[in-house]
Amino acid sequence: MTTRILITGSSGQVGFELKRALALQGELICPPRQAFDLAQPASLAAALDSWQPDIIVNPAAYTAVDRAEDEPALAQAINADAVAVMAQWAAAHHALLLHYSTDYVFDGDKTGAWREDDAAKPQSVYGSSKWQGEQAVRASGCRHFILRTSWVAGIYGQNFLKTMLRLAASRDSLSVVADQFGAPTPASLLADVAANLVQRTRSTQGQPYGTYHVAAQGRTSWHEYASYVIALAREAGWPLQLAAAPQAIPGSAYPQKARRPANSQLDCSKLMQAFDLQLPHWQPAVKQIFDTLDNLK
Ligand SMILES: NC(=O)C1=CN([C@@H]2O[C@H](COP(=O)(O)OP(=O)(O)OC[C@H]3O[C@@H](n4cnc5c(N)ncnc54)[C@H](OP(=O)(O)O)[C@@H]3O)[C@@H](O)[C@H]2O)C=CC1
Numbered sequence: 001m002t003t004r005i006l007i008t009g010s011s012g013q014v015g016f017e018l019k020r021a022l023a024l025q026g027e028l029i030c031p032p033r034q035a036f037d038l039a040q041p042a043s044l045a046a047a048l049d050s051w052q053p054d055i056i057v058n059p060a061a062y063t064a065v066d067r068a069e070d071e072p073a074l075a076q077a078i079n080a081d082a083v084a085v086m087a088q089w090a091a092a093h094h095a096l097l098l099h100y101s102t103d104y105v106f107d108g109d110k111t112g113a114w115r116e117d118d119a120a121k122p123q124s125v126y127g128s129s130k131w132q133g134e135q136a137v138r139a140s141g142c143r144h145f146i147l148r149t150s151w152v153a154g155i156y157g158q159n160f161l162k163t164m165l166r167l168a169a170s171r172d173s174l175s176v177v178a179d180q181f182g183a184p185t186p187a188s189l190l191a192d193v194a195a196n197l198v199q200r201t202r203s204t205q206g207q208p209y210g211t212y213h214v215a216a217q218g219r220t221s222w223h224e225y226a227s228y229v230i231a232l233a234r235e236a237g238w239p240l241q242l243a244a245a246p247q248a249i250p251g252s253a254y255p256q257k258a259r260r261p262a263n264s265q266l267d268c269s270k271l272m273q274a275f276d277l278q279l280p281h282w283q284p285a286v287k288q289i290f291d292t293l294d295n296l297k
């Protein structure tokens with residue numbers, strides 16, 4: 001029997017890559033938002049009943065971090081209540097749920113990289129809604145993987161990497177926060193890891209389900225990340241308005257509605273050991289995304 005795989009949010013960065021990465025793993029169901037609207041959690045069970053997925057992969061989320069501060073109910077519906085419905089359905093139907101979460105569940109006050117069992121203490125509505133989504137998955141008792149990641153970038157959709165390239169093309173000056181640390185993670189890597197985990201659930205051995213951190217290796221700041229991307233664009237001959245490197249500023253000089261963690265570096269050794277996987281360093285990972293964008297130009 002063909003495995004039926006539901007992918008939510010397939011118009012997003014990770015969802016787009018999942019369509020490619022999971023294409024050989026089964027029959028993909030990729031509903032547009034109107035056909036599976038996470039803002040309407042009560043509508044989801046009927047759709048799941050009609051599709052009967054064996055695997056639900058859920059990269060869909062309310063990801064506008066600042067806007068979430070003004071729309072907490074919507075963020076909660078999409079990032080937590082809808083996730084609870086999917087998890088409960090998966091538990092009742094013995095389906096596997098693969099869900100994505102974020103470094104923003106942590107407060108950022110740790111020295112060193114965050115481990116899966118470190119205490120979550122979200123500082124924003126987005127982070128809090130994602131944490132509640134995670135808890136709903138665990139409470140449901142369904143077979144699940146929760147993949148916590150950070151600073152996602154890819155060729156498809158919106159992200160910081162593309163924003164920096166756009167601003168460098170049109171502005172004389174650019175100031176970027178230099179006291180928030182983490183690691184940019186390719187959307188394609190997240191989809192490939194998902195495909196690997198799904199593939200392994202087909203083996204007869206017991207599966208180490210649970211929560212895993214997945215991010216590129218090493219640590220950088222938003223400022224160093226922006227500087228690196230802009231240097232790549234300069235080297236590749238992109239016409240940039242920006243003459244110098246971006247200016248480094250403290251987070252306090254870049255007021256935003258939502259508070260971001262100062263340190264959101266994720267320790268990914270649990271995933272690497274459990275599945276014998278290697279994860280790329282953030283610089284080659286970012287360069288690969290840049291090169292793909294450059295080729296598509
Ligand atoms: N982006 C990042 O930097 C990070 C993301 N994550 C997590 O990774 C996951 C994937 O993120 P990413 O791919 O970047 O997200 P995107 O913002 O690129 O995509 C989000 C997707 O969710 C869909 N969506 C939003 N609202 C609804 C809704 N009401 N009903 C159905 N679908 C909806 C969007 O659809 P539409 O196109 O219609 O808007 C889109 O397809 C998320 O869980 C996110 O929390 C974790 C860490 C960092």
Ligand SMILES: Cc1cn([C@H]2C[C@H](O)[C@@H](COP(=O)(O)OP(=O)(O)O[C@H]3O[C@@H](C)C(=O)[C@@H](O)[C@H]3O)O2)c(=O)[nH]c1=O
Nearest residue numbers: 063065102103104150151152160175176177222254260
């Ligand atoms: C555009 C811009 C941003 N910044 C700062 C703001 C912020 O602190 C940092 C990154 O900006 P962003 O808007 O990409 O940040 P943000 O939307 O908070 O990114 C987060 O998204 C969610 C979905 C996640 O889960 C996180 O892992 C993380 O990727 O850079 C500057 O300093 N200068 C600028 O010109």
Ligand SMILES: [Mg+2]
Nearest residue numbers: 063064065066
């Ligand atoms: Mg953002």
